[in-house]
Amino acid sequence: MIFVLAAVAVVVLVRWVAGRTGLPAAALLPLIGIAYAVLPGPNLGLDPEIILTFIIPPLLYSAALDSSLMAIRRNLRIVVSLSVLLVLMTALVIGVGFHWFVAGATLAAGIAVGAAIAPPDPVAALGVGRKVGLPPRLLTIIQGEGLLNDATALTILSVAVAAAVGDGFSWGSAVSQFVMAAAGGVLVGVAVAWLVRLLRKLRDDPLTANAISLATPFGAYLLAEEIHVSGVLAVVVAGLIIGHHAPGGSGASRLQTTAVWRLVEFLLEGFVFLLIGQQLPRVVSGLQQYAISTIVAAVAISVGVVLLLRPLWLLLTQSLPRSLHTRLIRDDNDTEREPTRGLAGREVVALSWAGTRGVISLAAIFALPLTTDSGAPFPDRDLLLFCTFVVVLVTLVGQGLTFAPLVRMLGLRANVSDQARLRNEARSASVAAALERLDELAEAGDEDELRAIEATRAQLVARQARYQGRIDLLRDADATELPVSPRYEAALRVRRAAIDAQREEVLRWRDAGQLPDEGLRVLQRELDHEEGLLPAR
Template identity: 90%
Template sequence: MSVETILIFVLAAVAVVVLVRWVAERTGLPAAALLPLIGIAYSVLPGPNISLDPQIILTFVIPPLLYGAALDSSLMAIRRNLRIVVSLSVLLVLATALVIGIGFAWFVAGATLAAGIAVGAAIAPPDPVAALGVGRKVGLPPRVLTIIQGEGLLNDATALTILSVAVAAAVGDGFSWGSAVGQFVFAAAGGVLVGVAVAWLVRLLRRLRDDPLTGNAISLATPFGAYLLAEEIHVSGVLAVVVAGLIIGHHAPRSSGASRLQTTAVWRLVEFLLEGFVFLLIGQQLPRVVRGLEQYALSTIVIAVAISVGVVLLLRPLWLLLTQSLPRSLHTRLINDDGDEAEREPRRGLPGREVVALSWAGTRGVISLAAIFAIPLTTDSGAPFPDRDLLLFCTFIVVLVTLVGQGLTFAPLVRMLGLRANKSDQARLRNEARAASVEAALERLEELAEEGDEDESRAIEATRAQLRARRTRYQGRIDLLRDSDSAEVPVSPRYEAALRVRRAAIDAQREEVLRWRDAGQLPDEGLRVLQRELDHEEGLLPERR
C-alpha cells in the first residue's frame, strides 16, 4: 500500500469518526456501536482493506488508551469499590475463560482445553468505552461508572496473562495448573511493581521541570515506557500502564495548572482519534475472519459461537447476582466524625437496578480481537495452531454482538430502569467544596495582612472583596440545592442571568480585540495573548449546575 493510499485512508477515517460523533450526539446512539457497522459495510466493498496487526494494536494503541482512561479515573473511588472491581476484573475473567475452555473441550469437535481457554481469555474482558460513553450521557450514578471504569482498566491485564499461559500450553507440552498459576501471579505482581516504579520516576521528572510542553512530552511517553519495560522483563505490560496511570492521575492535581490543562486536552484528542480508528478497524476484519471457516462443519461453528456468546452474556449477570448474595461483614468501613472514636458503617451492596445495568455493560472491543489475532499460526512442532480460524470467528461474533447489541440497547435499558445520578447532590457537594476553598483563601489573606505593607494591604482588601462576593454566591447556590426536592439541578433565574451577562461581556471583548487586529492597530501576536486570557476567563464560567 503506497504512502498516498495510507494518507487517504487516515483522512477518510478521521472524516468518518468526526461525522459519526456528530450523528451520535444528535441521536443518542453510541459511536462505539456505529463505527464497527460502518467498518463492516466498507469491508464488503471492492477495494483495499486494512488488516489488524495485533502487535501494533497491543504496543501502540492499547497502552495510550488504557493510560488515558487511568488518568481520568479515581484511585480513591476504585479503592472504595475494590472488592467488586477485583471480582469483575480478575475472578470473573478467570471464570469466563475456564467455562468457555471447558465448553469447547466438551462440546466442540476436536477442540482442546488450552485452545478453548485461549478464546475464553480473549473475549472475557469487557471494553468499557461504549458503556461509559452511554452511561455518562444518560447520567448513571458515579459508583456504577467507577465500577465499569475500574473493571475495564484491570481486566485486560488478567485476560492477556491468561491468554499467554493458554497459548504456551497449546503450542508446547500441554496445560499445567501449577505453572499457569505461577506465571499469572508473577506477571501480575511484576506489572504492579513496574507501574509503581514508572509513576515514581515520572513524578520525579515533573518536579524537576513542570512546564506544559515538557509535561506533555513525558505524559505521552509514559504508557509506552511502562508497557515496553514490563514486557521486556516478561511481566504484565497492560497492568504496568494502568497502575502508572492511576498513581500519576491521583497526584496530577498537585502539578501546575497550565500543564494539567494542556495534558488533559492532548489526551482527550488522543483518545477520541484512537478509539474511533480501532472501532472502524474492528468492522473491517470481517473478510479476514470469515476466510478460514470453510474447513469447519456448520454445526461445529454454531456450537462454538453459541458457547462463546452464551457464556459471555449469561455468566456476567449470574456472577453479579451470586457475589451480591454472598454473606457480608457487617462492619467493613470506619467513619470518624469527631476525631475521637470511629464508628463503623455497614458496607452497602449494589441495588438490583445497578446489578442489571452492570450486567448489560459488558461490551467487548478491540483488545479481544488484538489478543486472538496474536495467537501464533503454528505450534512448536510446526503443526497449525488448533482451530485458530474458528477462534477468530467466535471472538469477532462476540465483539460484534456485544458492541452493537448491548451498545445500542444500553441507554434504553438504563432509562427504563430509572437509574440516574442525583445531580442536585453532586452540584451541592461541588459548591460546598468551592465555598471551603474560598474560606481557606480568606484565612490565608488574614495571615498575609498581618505581615504585608501598604501596597499589599490594598491588594489584599481588593482580593478579599472578590472572595467574599464569590462566597456569598456559592452559599446562595448551596441553600438553593439543599432546599430542592428534585434529583435534578434546580434553575436559579438570578444565577442564570449572571452567567449570561458575563458571557455577553466576554463576547464583546473578543469582538473588540478582533476589530483592533483587523484595523491594523493590534498585531496577531498580541491578539492571541488577549484571546487566550479571554478563553481562560470563559473556561472558569460554570455550566448550569
C-alpha cells in the same frame, strides 16, 4: 494517508451523528467498518503487535488518568471480583465448553478464546452511562473493571497459548506465571509513577509535561514486557498513581495535558472501532474447513457464556454473607471494618448489560501464533477468530445500542443536585481558605499589598455569597434535576456577553493593525480561560 484522512472524517461525522441522536459512537463505527469491508477495495488489517504496543497503552493510560484511585479503592472488592475472578471464570467455562462440545477443540485453545473475549471494553458503556446520568458508583465500577481486566485476560491468554503450542496445560505453572506477571506489572507501574514524580520540576513547563505524559504509557508497557510481566497492568497502575497526584502540579501543564489526552483518546478510539468492522472478510475467510454444526456450537458457547455468566456472577457475589461486603478503614489509632453498600437489583441489571467487548479482544485473538512448537497449525485458530468477532459485534452493537434505553427504563439516575451541592460546598471551603490566607498576609503587608488584599477580598466575598446561595437552592432541590436560578442564569448570560464583546474588540484592534497577532493570541487565551470557568451551556 488518504485512508487515514477518510477515517478521521468518518470518526468526526459519527461523533456528530451520535451527539444528535444519542446513539453511542462505539456501536455505530463498527457497523460502518463492516459496510466498508464488504465493498470492493483494500481493507486495513489488524496487526496485533501494533494494537497492543501503540494503541492499547495510551488508551488505558488516558482512562487511568481520568479515574479516581480513591473511588476504585472504595469499591475494590467488586472491581476485583469482576476484573479478575469473573475474567478467570469466563475463560475457564468457555474452555471447558469448547473441550466438551466443540468437535476437536482442546482445553487450551478454548481457554485462549475465553481469555480473549472475557474482558469488557467499557468505552461504549461509559459513554452512554455518562450521557444518561448513571450513578457515579456504577461508573466507577465499570471504569475500574475496564482498567484491570485486560491485564488478567492477557496473562491468562499467554498461559493458554503456551500450553496450546507446547506440551500441554499445567495448573501449577499457570498459577505461578499469572501471579508473577501480575505482581511484576504492579511493581513496574509503581516504579514508573515514582520516576515521573521525580520529574515534576520539569513538568511545570506545559510542552515538557505533555512530552513526558505521552511517553509514560509506552515506557511502562515496554519496560514491563521486556522483563516478561504484565505491561497492561503496569500502564494502569502508573496512570492511577500519576492521576491521583496530578492535582498538585502546574495548572497550565494540567490543562494542556488534559486537552492532549482527550484528543488522543478520541482519535484512537474512533480508529480502532472502525478497524473492528473491517476485519469481517479476514475472519470469515478461514471458516470453510469447519462444519456448520461446529461453528454454531462454538459461537453459541462463546456468546452464551459471555451474556449469561456475568449476571449470574453478580447475583452470586451479592448474595454472599454481609460480613464479606466490608472494607478496612485505618486511622491513626485503630483499624476498623466498614460495611459497604451492596448492589441493588436495578444496579445488577445495569452492570450485567455493561459488558461490551472491544478491540483488545480482537487484538488478543489475532495475536495467536499460526503454528505450534511442532510446526502443526495452531488448533482451530480461524474458528477462534470468528467466535471472538461475533462476541465483539454482538456485545458492542447489541448491548451498546440498548444500554441507554435499559438504564432509562430502570430509572437509574445520579443525584445531580447532591453532586452539585457538594462541589459548591468545596468551592465555598476553598474561598474560606483563601480569605484566611489573606488575613495572614495582611498582618505583615505594606500599603500596596493591603490595597490588593482588600480588592481580592471583595471579589472572594462576593464569590462565596454566590456559592452559598447556590448551596441553599440545591439543598431542597429534586435529586434528578438541577434547579434553575433566574439570578444565576442572568449572571452567566451577562458574563458571556461581556467576554464576547472583549473578543470582538481585540479582533478589531488586530484587523486595524493596532495589535499584532502574537498579542491577540495572548489576550484570546486569557478570555478562553475566563470562559472556561463558566458552567457548560
